[in-house]
Amino acid sequence: MKKIIRVAALGGAVALALAACGSAPEETDETAGTGETSAETVDFKACMVSDAGGFDDKSFNQSGFEGLMRAVDELGIEEAHVESAADTDYTPNIDSLVAENCNLIIGVGFLLEDPIQAAAEANPDVDFALVDSAFSDADFAPVTLENGKPILFDTAQAAYLAGYAAAATSTTGKVATYGGIQIPSVTIFMDGFADGVAKFNEDNGGSVQVLGWDKATQQGVFAGNFDSQDDGKNIGQSFIDQGADIIMPVAGPVGLGTASVAQAAGNVAVIGVDSDWFETTEYGSLIMTSVMKEIGPAVFDTISEAVDGNFSSDPYVGTLENEGLGLAPFHDFESKVPADVVTKLDELKAAIIAGDITVESEASPK
């Protein structure tokens, strides 16, 4: 036994030593390698605070962070970012970025509304942006801040298309959706999804049911959090037991739990949210499509405007028209979605952009 350990230790040491044997780069290479990228350096610092999900949540924190990194690469700005581990971290995190002399501070997630708003009021010479929530006062009346820009998405538009496609593709006549926590940026997905299914029923005299959400009463199924994959498994399984064959979880990583029970069930598909789950998750073959919020480009545009000195507090609202929203390709499901549905979806999309169809949700940005 001792001998084995000795041999293993020696082997490890040799491996380390060999790995460390590379030749040193020339001094000039080194400065180029460690210095700024080829883009000219701009005297601008954009900063970002995540919510408790962290920047690796495969969801909106990650999308926002990608936007920030793109700005660093393409605009040559400086950046700083802090992750929050709990709700109580937001205020100190934002404050630390103010102390770092950031020009623009972006908060990701509705949970940061109060802290960002307080920081914006206390620091009038710093610009702020907030993803997924508008600003409001204590009585929930909307407030406009000189130096605060809400980045919002009228997600119901894209979810409407997903709902229509799901209803057309379902073989059991039952589709399902559920949310993480009942907040506007979640229910807006569910409203759009339910309306899309209703539109399909109306057009085709169908009777496809939506499990997990009743738009009229605003009541439905919620996991109560954005992190427990076990909750996603339980909720997903209960939908499958009730006969649903397409499920749209609007709950960040919780949805991955649903994807894993869908995989076990075999004939159940999942609709991703926020990013194209075919690309970002390991469940590609189950992903019928995804309702995409282009948070990254929105963040990039906001930073880019601020760098050019054109920061405005007007809300950015992502829509199908400005491509802030989109429906991901069907990927493996191309053969399963009826061809006439694909053309119908294009028509619906055009109608929404033209304003002939308005997808309404209580949660839509006003």
Next chain:
Amino acid sequence: MSSQTPVPLPDAAVPPPGQTGVAETAQEPDGGRRILHEMLTSSWLVSLLAIVLALILGGLLIAAADAEVQATASYFFSRPSDLISAAWTAVSEAYAALFAGAVFDPRAEELGRAVRPFTETLTVATPLILAGLGLGIGFRAGLFNIGAQGQIILGGIFAGFIGFTFDLPPVVHLLLCVFGAALGGALWAGIAGVLKARTGAHEVIVTIMLNNIAIYLVAYLLSLDAFQRTGSNNPVSPPIPDSAAYPLLLGSGYRLHAGFLVAIAAAFFTWWLMERSTIGFRFRAVGSNPHAARTAGISVNATYVWVMLTAGALAGLAGSAQVLGTERVLTAGVAASYGFDAITVALLGRSKPLGTVLAGILFGALRAGGVVMQARTGTPIDIVLVVQSLIVLFIAAPPLVRSVFRLPSPDTPRAPKPVVPVAAKEVSA
């Protein structure tokens, strides 16, 4: 130190190892108690060295996680100075930022901003100290209370509900909220105390389960209209009015609030309770040997209940510091992980009031500094959690720290050992 002649004396005071073991198993069939005893009796030096050791290991991790260090490691043998200087830069910058965020920021332009970090440290330390004091009382009474998290949440619920629901004159309102917070925490902990006293249910299990119940209770309450802002579905309570909030101690630029004074007052109260009062004597007696305490006429079961009520009231006050002071709003995450961090604080502080205050400030400093470290150098804040955890790990294993620093062990009989070196020295001299 081994050249002193009266070496064998301590051995006479320490009972032989076999005997100690028998006494302990007779006390209660509880291995946790022995570990707890070990943690509480190791010396201050070990605590200090545990912190140093944790910071050194944390530094190694900072260096290993640094991109520049990783790049230079690939050609270590052709130019080792690169790796060393990169590692030094990474670690020194990270710890300098930690210091700047926790104590004093030399980069700040005005004095107010420069000393602000220390006030931040004290703000974060407030709930840790309060909950840590409560847990310390439990530890000294032999109760391993893991339930501070739930007790903080209940304190927060009571304080918050009284705060945003009723409209009362300023001082009365605050006092009522603070009282409510203590009551909420005490009731929650009291459940575990009563179950332990009446049925013998183990407090570790019960308090952990009560933590989960508290987390879901606050999530449920925040889904009710009575706990939500009018016109909103978000799980966030209305803000606490000024009449019920802890006043800010240093004005609006600083978050430090009167809850810190409550924490200091609570530390004095705890000292008086444990060291000077009859009740505290009973707590300690039950903690050191429940059987002897029972023989001496102390009601062990009643003491368990009182210990939990006191511990819960202090943890509840930690909840008030969050809801009435720092956050001024009740959310599901208002307790963060303070209840669990407070366990570490109480252990590091040896369950003594002064130690708990100092340990609370240290952890507050790590937390507050970690934020700035992350913002300024990009070092992941998880490093702070690793350092905190390493401190606990080393405190829980005093022999490990002693062997790293070659310290003599205070417990093991070392009669035969000194004889040889002493004799050898005499010969050589």
